[in-house]
Amino acid sequence: MNHDRFEEPVTVLVGMGLPVRLETVAEAYAMLQDWPAASRSSAHTIALNACKAGIAGEIDAETVRATLVAFARRHDILAPDMVFAGARSAGRARVHKQQWLKI
Known part of the structure; x- marks a missing residue:
């Protein structure tokens, strides 16, 4: 079992609004290390320290994920999970099609 992997990925918008899916503590750490010093x-600081603690095995990945989500919300870079949203829409379309076929 991989203890540094998030149960659910976090998608953030970076650069010119490009979505990046972060699945592990190490990926979150790398993104935070690249964050502009002026910003x-x-x-x-809290999210970066949580990543360091997660890498060291001092806290679990879900605690790191929670601090990453808080950081992303604060900086308005948290993106909705488009893959999950698309899967929900596809599921609704199947239900509607099945209901229509029963008529």
Whole structure:
């Protein structure tokens, strides 16, 4: 079992609004390390420290994920999970088609 993997990935918008899916503590750490120094905040420091603790095995990946989500919300870069949203829409379309076929 991989203890540094998030149960659910976190998708953030980086650069010119490109979505990046973060699935592990190491990926979150790398993204936070690349964050511009001029834009760093206390939320960044907390998330970065959580990543370091997660890498060291001092806290679990879900605690790291929670701090990453808080950081992303604070900086307005948290993106909805488009794959999950698309799967939900496809499921609804199947239900509607099945209901229509019964008529």
